[in-house]
Amino acid sequence: MLTIKDPNARLVRWALKLQPFDFIIKYKNGKLHSDADCISRHPLEPEDEDCGIPVWISGVSMSDIPDIRNSQLKDSFSQKIRNILLDESISKRKKKYWSKRFEIINDVVYKTFIKNREMIYAMVIPKSMISNILFSCHDALTAGHMGTERTYKTISQRFYWPKMFESIRSYVKTCEKCQMNKVSNCKPGGKMVLTNIADKIFQKIGVDLVGPLPKTERNNKHIIVATDQLTKWVVAEPLANTTSEDVNNFLLNKVFLMFGIPKELITDRGTNLVSETNMKFYEQYGIKHCKCTLAHPQSDGKTERYNRVLGEGLRSFTKNQHNWDLYIHYLVFAYNTSENDATNKSPYSLLFGIEARLPVENLLGRIKNVSLEENIEVTLSNLRMDARNAIQGSHVRNKKYYDVKRSDLSFEVGDLVLTKNLQRRKGKNVKLQSKYLGPFRVFRKLSENNHQIVSLDGKPKSDIVHVEKLKPYIERQVVGLSERQ
Numbered sequence: 001m002l003t004i005k006d007p008n009a010r011l012v013r014w015a016l017k018l019q020p021f022d023f024i025i026k027y028k029n030g031k032l033h034s035d036a037d038c039i040s041r042h043p044l045e046p047e048d049e050d051c052g053i054p055v056w057i058s059g060v061s062m063s064d065i066p067d068i069r070n071s072q073l074k075d076s077f078s079q080k081i082r083n084i085l086l087d088e089s090i091s092k093r094k095k096k097y098w099s100k101r102f103e104i105i106n107d108v109v110y111k112t113f114i115k116n117r118e119m120i121y122a123m124v125i126p127k128s129m130i131s132n133i134l135f136s137c138h139d140a141l142t143a144g145h146m147g148t149e150r151t152y153k154t155i156s157q158r159f160y161w162p163k164m165f166e167s168i169r170s171y172v173k174t175c176e177k178c179q180m181n182k183v184s185n186c187k188p189g190g191k192m193v194l195t196n197i198a199d200k201i202f203q204k205i206g207v208d209l210v211g212p213l214p215k216t217e218r219n220n221k222h223i224i225v226a227t228d229q230l231t232k233w234v235v236a237e238p239l240a241n242t243t244s245e246d247v248n249n250f251l252l253n254k255v256f257l258m259f260g261i262p263k264e265l266i267t268d269r270g271t272n273l274v275s276e277t278n279m280k281f282y283e284q285y286g287i288k289h290c291k292c293t294l295a296h297p298q299s300d301g302k303t304e305r306y307n308r309v310l311g312e313g314l315r316s317f318t319k320n321q322h323n324w325d326l327y328i329h330y331l332v333f334a335y336n337t338s339e340n341d342a343t344n345k346s347p348y349s350l351l352f353g354i355e356a357r358l359p360v361e362n363l364l365g366r367i368k369n370v371s372l373e374e375n376i377e378v379t380l381s382n383l384r385m386d387a388r389n390a391i392q393g394s395h396v397r398n399k400k401y402y403d404v405k406r407s408d409l410s411f412e413v414g415d416l417v418l419t420k421n422l423q424r425r426k427g428k429n430v431k432l433q434s435k436y437l438g439p440f441r442v443f444r445k446l447s448e449n450n451h452q453i454v455s456l457d458g459k460p461k462s463d464i465v466h467v468e469k470l471k472p473y474i475e476r477q478v479v480g481l482s483e484r485q
Ligand SMILES: [Zn+2]
Pocket: 138, 139, 145, 146, 172, 175, 176, 177, 178, 316
């Protein structure tokens, strides 16, 4: 591909996208490659110039990843650890210090530490492979472009390299898709209502409808989302219609019959959630129904928060707006397997007592973390108790946050910025359009709040932009991420 004489636009984009990576292309029998196959067969609209690279499950070059042992041998940090652990001439004290922190298993170096009552074996990632891990744990379909904290937590649970938080933060901060699609600040809302926290899984469930979205080829226009309030486990399905029957069917088949009947159901006042048909259905299963009042939408903050993650994820993954329903279950997986802000644990681990295996782990052959508790019941009840306490703490923190005003942003001439996307492209759904446009450069400051901006090649933009509609754009410094030995 890189040597084709007259490549078309699509191939050029591919070549550009692949340039930062060290990779080998290998032929793999279709039978052995069904994972990527299912994605490559998604009906992508060929004419959409925006649609770019199809999304791969585990990251660009993961299926051709170099052998971890050999890569570690070529890596100075892993090599240093290996030497200390294996060298007989090194002092006992020094060896003791390092062997408490690192271990060699099957000839692969791991960092070991205890977290959440678990012995974590984090595979030491050689410098040459850091960008692969970052891609597969942030950009890939099963990763869902989560924020710095979540990405860090997902990675640190499985992998290690020196100064990893720094590199993850700079990678996520400079992710173009994230910058274009995520809302940077939340305006303070009304007063927050602190609700009682469930102490059992699937005791309290929040339900919400998202949409209407652009109609997909499968006629879907809505997403229905159910969130367990303790574990934050999410179940979501695309829906063509949102009648009360559709809602009831989803709840029965995808939630109640899978996870048990909840005691309490929290919804907003949407007519398809609180109709007579719904009420009868809830009653039939002995479920107490709570309407979260319009004045205090935060009382159901969990589903609302999730809707934002889902919306951001969908925007990041698809400019091809008529196939968004193909991505939902991947995003739900990304969400359920990444650490939640409120519980400090992944919904998956709170439900099953272990972390999910990610595609990239399988490819690298990483060994599993080991629970320090004697049995799974003890592990789970302790994990859930911790989660409940953490939710309580986060409620208090969130309440505080709502009182805090936004800090004032200011920009200087020469700064790179993104501008709020106020244009509405015909035929494109507002919810799935990029939230920001750019990057642009600040050309002149007309006042503290008003800025004249130009495109990167210096072409002036006619509009004067108010500071409220700007946010800083952060460039990715490729050096340090794709540094090779
Ligand atoms: Zn991103």
